Amino acid sequence: MQRPSRILILAVAFCVTIAGTFIFAFRAGRYARRLRFENEPIRPWMSIPFIAHTHHVRPDILFHALGIEPRPHDRRPLRVIAREQGRPVEDLIREVERALEQAGHKHPSLEPGRSQSP
Numbered sequence: 001m002q003r004p005s006r007i008l009i010l011a012v013a014f015c016v017t018i019a020g021t022f023i024f025a026f027r028a029g030r031y032a033r034r035l036r037f038e039n040e041p042i043r044p045w046m047s048i049p050f051i052a053h054t055h056h057v058r059p060d061i062l063f064h065a066l067g068i069e070p071r072p073h074d075r076r077p078l079r080v081i082a083r084e085q086g087r088p089v090e091d092l093i094r095e096v097e098r099a100l101e102q103a104g105h106k107h108p109s110l111e112p113g114r115s116q117s118p
Contacts, residue, residue, distance in 0.1 A: 042096055044079035044089045051096060057103045065099030066092060 034054075042051060048066070052059035063070040066081065078096070082089040 042078070042093050044082070044093070045077050047075045047077050048081075048096075049075060051100075055100055057100060061103055062096055062099050065095050 040054075048062045048068075049059045052062050060070045063074075067085075068074075068081065076084075078092050079089050082092050085092075
């Protein structure tokens with residue numbers, strides 16, 4: 001049997017290296033996006049399911065903290081919920097942050113010594 005040529009071995013090694021680079025780059029990018037959303041302060045445009053997903057808590061915990069009965073596929077942003085309840089959106093954000101803290105999640109805006117950007 002004939003031995004494979006060096007060029008063929010180098011080509012296969014190069015393809016494996018490129019594939020490995022793409023796989024690890026994809027995983028690193030996905031992890032960075034998750035960290036970015038997890039550390040982002042709660043904003044009025046965010047929905048309860050989005051906040052629950054990014055902070056790894058059940059949505060019903062946050063719905064109950066706001067006094068809302070959980071409904072399937074409820075994607076209303078916090079500003080719409082605040083308008084419907086006739087309350088300032090800042091109050092809802094504070095209640096969501098308290099519920100996250102009680103659920104065991106430390107949100108960056110709740111940590112001492114860190115100020116929340118406007």
